[in-house]
Amino acid sequence: MDISHKEFRARLHELADWVADFREGVSKYPAKSQVAPGYLLDQIGDEAPQQGEPFDRIMQDFEELIMPGITHWQHPGFFAYFPSNASRISLLAELLTSALGTQCMIWDTSPAAAELEEKMMHWLRDLLGLPKDWEGVIQDTASTATLVALLCAREKATAWASNKHGMQSLPALRIYVSTETHSSIEKAVKIAGLGSENLVKIETDEYLTMDPRKLEEAILIDRAAGRIPMAVVGSFGTTSTTAVDPVKPIGEICQREDIWYHVDAAYAGSALALPEFRSLSEGMELANSFVFNPHKWLFTHFDCTAYFVQDREALIRTLTILPEYLKTQKRSRGNDYRDWGIPLGRRFRALKLWFVLRHFGQDGIRAALRQHMKLAENLESWMNADERFEILAPRNFNLVVFRLSPSSMTEAQKEILNQKLLESLNADGRLYLTHTRVQAKYALRIVTAQTDLTEDYLQDCWHFILDRTEVLMTET
Numbered sequence: 001m002d003i004s005h006k007e008f009r010a011r012l013h014e015l016a017d018w019v020a021d022f023r024e025g026v027s028k029y030p031a032k033s034q035v036a037p038g039y040l041l042d043q044i045g046d047e048a049p050q051q052g053e054p055f056d057r058i059m060q061d062f063e064e065l066i067m068p069g070i071t072h073w074q075h076p077g078f079f080a081y082f083p084s085n086a087s088r089i090s091l092l093a094e095l096l097t098s099a100l101g102t103q104c105m106i107w108d109t110s111p112a113a114a115e116l117e118e119k120m121m122h123w124l125r126d127l128l129g130l131p132k133d134w135e136g137v138i139q140d141t142a143s144t145a146t147l148v149a150l151l152c153a154r155e156k157a158t159a160w161a162s163n164k165h166g167m168q169s170l171p172a173l174r175i176y177v178s179t180e181t182h183s184s185i186e187k188a189v190k191i192a193g194l195g196s197e198n199l200v201k202i203e204t205d206e207y208l209t210m211d212p213r214k215l216e217e218a219i220l221i222d223r224a225a226g227r228i229p230m231a232v233v234g235s236f237g238t239t240s241t242t243a244v245d246p247v248k249p250i251g252e253i254c255q256r257e258d259i260w261y262h263v264d265a266a267y268a269g270s271a272l273a274l275p276e277f278r279s280l281s282e283g284m285e286l287a288n289s290f291v292f293n294p295h296k297w298l299f300t301h302f303d304c305t306a307y308f309v310q311d312r313e314a315l316i317r318t319l320t321i322l323p324e325y326l327k328t329q330k331r332s333r334g335n336d337y338r339d340w341g342i343p344l345g346r347r348f349r350a351l352k353l354w355f356v357l358r359h360f361g362q363d364g365i366r367a368a369l370r371q372h373m374k375l376a377e378n379l380e381s382w383m384n385a386d387e388r389f390e391i392l393a394p395r396n397f398n399l400v401v402f403r404l405s406p407s408s409m410t411e412a413q414k415e416i417l418n419q420k421l422l423e424s425l426n427a428d429g430r431l432y433l434t435h436t437r438v439q440a441k442y443a444l445r446i447v448t449a450q451t452d453l454t455e456d457y458l459q460d461c462w463h464f465i466l467d468r469t470e471v472l473m474t475e476t
């Protein structure tokens with residue numbers, strides 16, 4: 001039996017305090033969970049309990065068993081990967097979403113969700129200065145949105161025949177990315193049945209961005225061999241270093257060659273809210289589709305991916321299904337978003353965007369993003385002023401990619417030194433970094449995009465990095 005209404009009210013009040021304490025005190029927890037693999041498996045029974053248990057017991061286990069195994073993505077010292085910077089206002093909206101417990105597959109299953117989603121996608125589109133005729137839809141992740149983009153590209157390249165007949169009798173359909181592109185594109189290529197052999201990785205230049213001349217060459221070679229160039233996925237902010245593939249030159253090639261152009265701006269898309277970054281998106285109207293994640297760098301809880309398309313009919317034509325039990329009278333009135341993505345069922349995700357965008361306002365969003373840029377700029381300047389540190393990639397936004405690089409050391413020694421640095425920093429708890437490789441060099445990354453990251457906290461972290469550097473350099 002479910003918890004009674006009376007107890008529910010009491011527990012909700014208790015949890016309200018728990019949540020507020022947690023968010024206020026999150027920096028007291030280690031940014032990266034320090035448990036060993038398997039720590040929980042030994043502590044959870046092999047079967048669900050026969051008899052129900054009281055809330056207090058479950059909650060106690062949550063604190064004792066679960067919390068130690070949590071990596072704190074809302075910790076101010078979470079500098080790893082890309083963040084998922086969930087604001088407090090977004091959390092409040094998520095609470096309401098949970099309360100409603102709606103499933104928003106079509107307009108009828110919650111008209112407010114469908115209509116709010118339509119509006120929120122317009123708000124986001126205009127906030128980022130994307131073309132006014134684009135339409136958008138919320139997806140669970142960028143990976144899914146990119147898969148959807150490739151499915152649409154596949155349909156378009158085969159004159160809407162691949163969904164019906166399969167692809168057995170077709171020549172190879174080719175997809176072009178740069179060598180720095182996110183792994184989700186290769187995954188999408190596999191899932192879409194295109195074959196990872198048909199993913200062509202174009203070499204990058206010294207800025208780690210796709211070289212459009214090499215792209216053009218690869219397309220011509222494929223055409224000459226009877227293959228069909230199907231899609232180009234450009235990166236607007238690669239995961240490794242936030243490199244931006246040149247939007248307009250790639251767009252012009254795609255237009256000339258009639259190839260689907262998908263832009264993966266999963267992380268850095270948010271930067272387009274700032275007019276001073278708009279020049280980077282010149283030519284974006286040439287793209288067929290564009291994805292970015294408000295759940296990474298726009299203060300909105302995971303999951304919330306914004307997927308925009310130039311031609312919504314192409315999207316719906318690729319994905320629509322209409323069995324009898326889903327037929328309704330009102331199809332002409334609102335969007336049935338189940339036809340705009342892969343899952344049938346959908347959470348009410350527009351609500352948190354509405355709360356975030358209204359509470360911050362456009363000015364508030366811009367101020368917060370500019371603060372993140374400034375923190376990264378400060379960090380970079382501290383590193384530039386210390387000859388032991390080397391910046392390994394141009395800083396386009398708020399990601400600093402660096403390593404310790406003592407002049408006396410060989411490349412192999414530097415790699416070991418930086419691995420040790422990473423390990424020793426992450427074992428402490430006050431911050432969490434991850435690494436990458438830049439032109440074969442082992443590099444550390446710091447992303448300054450947390451909702452509550454302050455200049456003071458970053459400075460503390462920097463001094464901590466300097467302390468650990470000191471220790472490691474005297475050891476070696």
Ligand SMILES: *Cc1c(COP(=O)(O)O)cnc(C)c1O
Nearest residue numbers: 141142143182184238239266267
């Ligand atoms: C994070 C990221 C993705 C994947 O995002 P998900 O929403 O987790 O699927 C794709 N591309 C880039 C460039 C990313 O940074």
